[in-house]
Amino acid sequence: MARSKRPHNCRHRPASDGISMILATDQNADGHPLSAKAGSFLAMRSAVMTRWEREVRARVEGANDLLTxxxxxxxxxxxxxxxxxxxxxxxxxxxxSNTNAAAVHGGERARMTPFGPEQIIHEYQILRECIAAEAAATVELTAVDWAVIDRSLNHAMREAVREFAAIQDDLRRKVAAALSHDMRTPLAVVANGAQLIQIAPDMDMARRAATKIESSALRLGEMMGELLDALTGNAGDAMMLELSRFDIRDLVREVCAGYAHASSTLVESTSESVIGHWSRNAMRRALENLVNNAATYGDGQGVGLSAKAAHGRVLLSVRNTGNPIGKDRLGSLFEQSSREGGSHAKGGWGIGLPFVKQVAESHGGSVAVDSSQETGTTFLIDVPIDCRPFAGPATT
Incomplete structure (x- = not known):
């Protein structure tokens, strides 16, 4: 494994002010500064998102019941x-471009909201309206700029709806499998019991058959309840989480410090103080998996680990430079089947990534990847600051 020639230490850099601080994927680290217009566009993000949330809650069915x-x-x-x-x-x-964030958005809509494809499309349309409204008084956007914005929104809508449909199809397959397998036995008992009642020579035998039918019917009812829970809850398997309140910056520094003694790869941390409720052990393991991958598959020029808050969520990013992940692998990167093989130069990014996805989704969030030759590879864990209303089975 290629390793950095720099000293094996852990460097903590204070979170910077200005435009570069709020970039969610930290992709400007390698000499790709934003233009003045892009900086002005970025500066109005908070106003756009505030307006968007207000409009979506008022106009999109089911949105008003969701926490921010x-x-x-x-x-x-x-x-x-x-x-x-x-x-x-x-x-x-x-x-x-070079990211599956839009698909992740569609997947989370399928897992955690009552939205359908129409609502997903509508929320992107409202986002365009809000950008136009805020830009009218802030930044002059040309026809070329609007072409970029419209192309971004159109691509995002297609990718989000495609992933939403894929998750719904997968859920239907799981439901069909459960119906055909788990319900087969009680249905057989009901059918056999009904036949026994028809030929029962006495009332005692008929009562015993009726008791079995009743028991199996109750069991079928419980199974239907479990299936409904699966349909209205997370599509993936939720982890048991031991939740606690802590500062995510402390955890980032803890993970970073662990590599100061165990690896010659420089791991730099840039983190805000963000106090919230998460599973410390699960989040630590997820970050360690991502840092290990970044050190293993990067080019030895170090790993960047950061945390910042944005609109009620904490964004944890792990970044490295080196050969990008192939576009054909972005969609399946976090699946168990991605563990083996793959087109990456060192044999595949799959080890540990299904677990990272499970941690993020069990906290009510998502994980995305952004990878290109020019900007490097960034994995982004995006979870609520207070995951208690969103997490799966948990203890506090």
């Missing part, structure tokens, strides 16, 4: 990507 972190989801990161695409010469062509 679940509603905003990956959209702040997507907005930042559009800002990069507005900078002439930046390698990001539009807001969906």
């Amino acid at each position: 972190p679940a509603l905003t989801n990956m959209l702040p990161a997507f907005y930042d990507n559009i800002a990069e695409a507005l900078s002439p010469g930046h390698p990001r062509r539009d807001g969906t």
Whole structure:
């Protein structure tokens, strides 16, 4: 494994002010600064997202019942990507280039909201309206700029809806498998019991058959309840989480410090103080998995680990430079089948990534990846600051 020649220490850099601080994917670290116009566009993100949330709650069915972190989801990161695409010469062509964030957004909509495809499309349309409204008094966007914005929104809508449909199809397959397998036995008991009642020579035998039918019917009812819970809850398996309140900056520094003694790869941390409720052990393991991958598959020039808050969520990013992950692998990177093989130079990014996805989703969040030759590879864990209303089975 290629290792950095620099001293094996851990460097903590204070979170900087200004434009570079709020970029969700930290992709400006390698000499791709934003233009003045893109900076102005980025500066109005908070106003755009505030207006967007208000409009979506008023106009999109089911949105008003969602807490803010679940509603905003990956959209702040997507907005930042559009800002990069507005900078002439930046390698990001539009807001969906080199990232699966839009697909992740659609997946979370399928897992955690009552939205359908129509609501997903509507929320992106409202985002365009809000950008136009805020830009009218803030930044002059040309026809070329709007072409980038519209292309970003259109691509994001397609990717989000496609992933939403894929998750729904997968859920239907799981439901069909459960119906065909788990319910087969009690249905057989009901059928056999009914036949026994028809030929029962006495009332005692008929009562025993009726008791079995009743028991199996109750069991079927419980199974239907479990299936309904699966349909209305997370599509993935939730982890048991031991939740506690802590500062995510302390955890980032703890993970970073662990590599000061165990590896010659320089791991730098840039973190805000963000106090919230998460599973410390699960989040630590997820970050360690991502840092290990970044050190293993990067080019030895160090790993960047950061945490920052945005609209009720904490964004944890792990970044490295080196060969990018192939576009054909982005969609399946976090699946168990991605563990073996793959087109990456060192044999595949799959080890540990299914676990990272499970941790993020069990906290009511998501994980995304952004990878290109020009900007390196960034893994982004995006979870609510207070995950208690969103997490799976948990203890506090």
